[in-house]
Amino acid sequence: MKRVVSAPAPANVVWLDDCDSTNAVAGRLFESWLAEEEDRLPETLLVAQRQSAGRGRGSHGWQSPAGGLYATWLAWLPVRALSILPMAVGVSLAAAVEELLPGVRVDLKWPNDLLVSGRKLGGVLSASRSDGEAAWVSVGFGINIGADPVLPAGDRTKPVSLAALGFAGDAGEGIWSLVAGFLVRIHPALEDPKGSRAEWVARSIHRAGEMMRLRVPSGTVEGRFVGFGEEGELELEVGGKVSRFSTGELLGEKGPGG
Numbered sequence: 001m002k003r004v005v006s007a008p009a010p011a012n013v014v015w016l017d018d019c020d021s022t023n024a025v026a027g028r029l030f031e032s033w034l035a036e037e038e039d040r041l042p043e044t045l046l047v048a049q050r051q052s053a054g055r056g057r058g059s060h061g062w063q064s065p066a067g068g069l070y071a072t073w074l075a076w077l078p079v080r081a082l083s084i085l086p087m088a089v090g091v092s093l094a095a096a097v098e099e100l101l102p103g104v105r106v107d108l109k110w111p112n113d114l115l116v117s118g119r120k121l122g123g124v125l126s127a128s129r130s131d132g133e134a135a136w137v138s139v140g141f142g143i144n145i146g147a148d149p150v151l152p153a154g155d156r157t158k159p160v161s162l163a164a165l166g167f168a169g170d171a172g173e174g175i176w177s178l179v180a181g182f183l184v185r186i187h188p189a190l191e192d193p194k195g196s197r198a199e200w201v202a203r204s205i206h207r208a209g210e211m212m213r214l215r216v217p218s219g220t221v222e223g224r225f226v227g228f229g230e231e232g233e234l235e236l237e238v239g240g241k242v243s244r245f246s247t248g249e250l251l252g253e254k255g256p257g258g
Contacts, residue, residue, distance in 0.1 A: 025072070026046055026140070030074065041074060044073075047175065067145055069142060071179065074137070078135070081135075082128055087197050088190045090112045091203065092185035096182050100177045100181065101165060106121065120157050125140045144160065145178075201228060207225070223243070
């Protein structure tokens with residue numbers, strides 16, 4: 001590991017040439033810090049050149065060749081901030097991409113995939129652990145910069161990269177621009193939950209009346225999209241009743257009316 005000393009305040013940024021996944025490294029770092037240090041781990045962003053075992057949502061892998069942004073943000077936050085965290089991360093990353101590549105519009109697919117014209121540019125995975133009134137959060141995110149990832153046979157995801165959208169810089173330039181853009185936005189977004197939620201909803205690709213299939217631990221649920229809860233929960237009308245889902249994997253939208 002080497003520390004990048006020119007990182008935007010207030011975070012430490014650590015560069016990894018190779019790792020299994022930044023989320024896995026983050027977990028090991030946090031556990032090691034807990035075992036050896038009295039103070040809390042300072043806010044840290046891990047950035048990898050490539051990952052050998054990047055993960056997407058659920059059981060999905062995420063191809064992580066050199067030329068993309070693969071990162072995990074570690075921070076201690078007030079517990080009250082957890083409800084807005086996924087939305088704040090989504091809008092912060094979307095804005096960072098749009099700043100890097102003006103003219104591109106980044107939309108969000110629940111729970112937090114970044115899309116451009118219906119194609120997946122990146123994704124976010126969040127985890128947290130509470131300790132009194134504070135919580136340690138680990139937010140992993142990946143964005144395709146230099147090339148579209150090669151997906152396994154049968155994977156129906158339609159990926160896209162910033163290069164394919166017109167970004168002419170090198171991958172390193174893109175990585176550090178997105179890192180800086182995220183770090184300068186995430187705390188203001190967390191401190192403005194109402195504004196961040198409104199922007200997150202405005203960027204959503206989902207429209208009332210769409211039929212959705214959602215994979216949850218108990219199986220698959222199918223229902224009509226109603227809207228979002230205050231904390232970004234997916235609201236579906238299932239069997240005449242509105243149910244809320246805080247986690248799950250969307251298997252496909254069928255469009256208005258089914």
